[in-house]
Amino acid sequence: MGRRPPGLRRRGLKRAAAEAAQGGVPQGLPPGAPSPRAAHRAIAFEGVTIEFGGTGQALFRAVEGADLAVAEGEFVAIVGPTGCGKSTLLNAAAGLLTPAAGQVRIFGAPLAGLNRDAGYLFQLEALMPWKTALENVAIGLEIAGTPKRAARDRARDWLRRVGLAPFADRYPHMLSGGQRKRVAMAQVLIRDPRIVLMDEPFGPLDAQTRLIMGDLLLRLWQENRKAVLFVTHDLEEAISLADRVVIMSAGPAARIIGDFPIGLARPRDISEIKLMPEFQALHRDIWHLLKSEVLKAYPDLTMRETP
Numbered sequence: 211m212g213r214r215p216p217g218l219r220r221r222g223l224k225r226a227a228a229e230a231a232q233g234g235v236p237q238g239l240p241p242g243a244p245s246p247r248a249a250h251r252a253i254a255f256e257g258v259t260i261e262f263g264g265t266g267q268a269l270f271r272a273v274e275g276a277d278l279a280v281a282e283g284e285f286v287a288i289v290g291p292t293g294c295g296k297s298t299l300l301n302a303a304a305g306l307l308t309p310a311a312g313q314v315r316i317f318g319a320p321l322a323g324l325n326r327d328a329g330y331l332f333q334l335e336a337l338m339p340w341k342t343a344l345e346n347v348a349i350g351l352e353i354a355g356t357p358k359r360a361a362r363d364r365a366r367d368w369l370r371r372v373g374l375a376p377f378a379d380r381y382p383h384m385l386s387g388g389q390r391k392r393v394a395m396a397q398v399l400i401r402d403p404r405i406v407l408m409d410e411p412f413g414p415l416d417a418q419t420r421l422i423m424g425d426l427l428l429r430l431w432q433e434n435r436k437a438v439l440f441v442t443h444d445l446e447e448a449i450s451l452a453d454r455v456v457i458m459s460a461g462p463a464a465r466i467i468g469d470f471p472i473g474l475a476r477p478r479d480i481s482e483i484k485l486m487p488e489f490q491a492l493h494r495d496i497w498h499l500l501k502s503e504v505l506k507a508y509p510d511l512t513m514r515e516t517p
């Protein structure tokens with residue numbers, strides 16, 4: 211990695227220095243206490259390396275030396291070739307995986323165990339088939355001790371916000387894929403997490419439904435800005451939604467190789483935004499870096515001349 215990637219160059223040394231300074235814990239604070247400035251970073255990966263295997267199995271290094279910070283209220287998308295370690299990084303931010311080296315900080319404090327500040331939206335939503343949409347949305351609050359009636363009132367309000375008020379009494383199998391996704395989104399957001407982790411949340415949906423879901427996500431996010439870490443393999447989706455797009459190299463030992471600020475104005479209409487010349491210029495720049503990594507992930511499929 212001799213040449214600095216264009217995204218990193220563009221961030222500028224001043225900003226990089228300011229960011230590095232934010233990570234420092236002032237002298238005098240007890241170890242592990244959040245620094246006031248570092249606390250503005252909702253998530254900080256500091257030299258995070260993640261390995262799988264061990265005890266009899268060969269070690270597999272999935273991610274190496276990842277440095278990445280997500281500020282409060284910031285929307286960051288991670289894009290990279292298949293199998294590079296995007297979900298692995300997200301799982302480390304959720305506290306589901308412990309780094310072999312480096313650490314994850316949440317609002318300045320080292321993460322130990324599950325990240326209780328985060329809501330997690332997976333590609334396969336985890337709705338309970340025996341519960342209605344309303345019950346599925348309310349369940350998190352009920353488990354956390356909110357009285358049933360208050361939880362259901364708030365769940366009804368969330369179903370309205372995701373456009374599903376008339377579907378409150380339907381079971382998951384009676385909903386379309388896009389409707390189930392909206393229930394799952396309400397299920398996560400009703401708990402008002404300070405951080406939202408999303409792993410290809412719109413992956414299984416058709417192209418039009420993905421656009422509608424993207425617009426809905428942005429509308430909800432703008433009402434109440436959370437720190438969002440959003441994993442996708444879809445570069446257009448990442449640019450449409452995010453404040454920054456972070457690029458990972460092909461694995462194993464994947465690294466963060468690019469970090470592109472997305473200055474497109476908000477609010478955004480994500481079906482229209484792709485037509486803008488600024489969008490297309492960003493896409494061209496980022497794809498220039500991403501393309502070679504994507505090809506590395508398919509060594510047997512890259513075009514060869516026939517003998």
Ligand SMILES: Nc1ncnc2c1ncn2[C@@H]1O[C@H](COP(=O)(O)OP(=O)(O)OP(=O)(O)O)[C@@H](O)[C@H]1O
Nearest residue numbers: 262263272291292293294295296297298299443461
């Ligand atoms: N529990 C595990 N044990 C061993 N290897 C794992 C485990 N989980 C993930 N890996 C490996 O780590 C690497 C990164 O996987 P990960 O799921 O994070 O990739 P990804 O970028 O999210 O992929 P995709 O875009 O295809 O979903 C892959 O090579 C994967 O096989």
